[in-house]
Amino acid sequence: AQTVTQSQPEMSVQEAETVTLSCTYDTSESDYYLFWYKQPPSRQMILVIRQEAYKQQNATENRFSVNFQKAAKSFSLKISDSQLGDAAMYFCAYRGDGNKLVFGAGTILRVKS
Amino acid sequence: DADVTQTPRNRITKTGKRIMLECSQTKGHDRMYWYRQDPGLGLRLIYYSFDVKDINKGEISDGYSVSRQAQAKFSLSLESAIPNQTALYFCAPELGDRERTDTQYFGPGTRLTVL
Numbered sequence: 714a715q716t717v718t719q720s721q722p723e724m725s726v727q728e729a730e731t732v733t734l735s736c737t738y739d740t741s742e743s744d745y746y747l748f749w750y751k752q753p754p755s756r757q758m759i760l761v762i763r764q765e766a767y768k769q770q771n772a773t774e775n776r777f778s779v780n781f782q783k784a785a786k787s788f789s790l791k792i793s794d795s796q797l798g799d800a801a802m803y804f805c806a807y808r809g810d811g812n813k814l815v816f817g818a819g820t821i822l823r824v825k826s
Numbered sequence: 827d828a829d830v831t832q833t834p835r836n837r838i839t840k841t842g843k844r845i846m847l848e849c850s851q852t853k854g855h856d857r858m859y860w861y862r863q864d865p866g867l868g869l870r871l872i873y874y875s876f877d878v879k880d881i882n883k884g885e886i887s888d889g890y891s892v893s894r895q896a897q898a899k900f901s902l903s904l905e906s907a908i909p910n911q912t913a914l915y916f917c918a919p920e921l922g923d924r925e926r927t928d929t930q931y932f933g934p935g936t937r938l939t940v941l
Contacts (some may be wrong), residue, residue, distance in 0.1 A: 748929070756935050757932070757934055757935070758932035760931060790860070807867075812857075813859070813871045813885075814861075814869070814930060816858075816868030816869045818866055818867060820930075
């Protein structure tokens with residue numbers, strides 16, 4: 714079974730600085746998708762970024778980018794120019810042939826002004 | 827994003843009561859999923875449906891049942907609620923098209939408390 718590990722329970726970043734959230738996963742599949750979701754205090758789950766495993770190019774969405782290392786099974790999220798609104802719980806998720814999302818336990822991101 | 831509605835948004839109930847959580851979406855997505863979120867455990871899949879006639883169990887289906895009344899509606903029931911079913915429940919329709927295949931967009935969630 715696939716597993717997703719987020720080794721950082723909590724991270725802090727100064728406003729306008731850059732922070733990287735870590736995610737590793739375990740799978741024997743070669744074709745899959747990886748996601749980062751954000752959950753602010755409103756508890757809404759918001760899609761941040763998506764990566765297809767067959768694409769070598771790292772996905773980017775405005776201030777959010779990923780470092781996808783397929784051989785290492787690593788999928789980190791970089792947030793540039795951090796803003797107060799980025800404070801939230803961030804979840805890494807994997808989706809393979811099983812048609813379900815497998816989530817990590819989450820990382821709480823605090824943004825200091 | 828898929829327009830997703832979950833009702834109720836918050837519910838407090840007692841042990842042994844039957845509870846139904848409802849989900850509806852307006853984008854016509856075929857696939858729908860139910861997850862529960864517990865602190866420190868991320869989200870875990872309860873049930874999912876690929877169409878009205880296709881219902882599948884997820885990793886934690888015990889104590890739950892579902893009904894896919896129509897393409898747009900997918901309900902989750904707790905036949906006899908127990909305190910360890912206290913959690914945040916999410917419905918997630920799946921958007922699949924050329925640009926965003928296999929992406930699930932989540933509803934606003936239902937916070938359920940079982941006393």
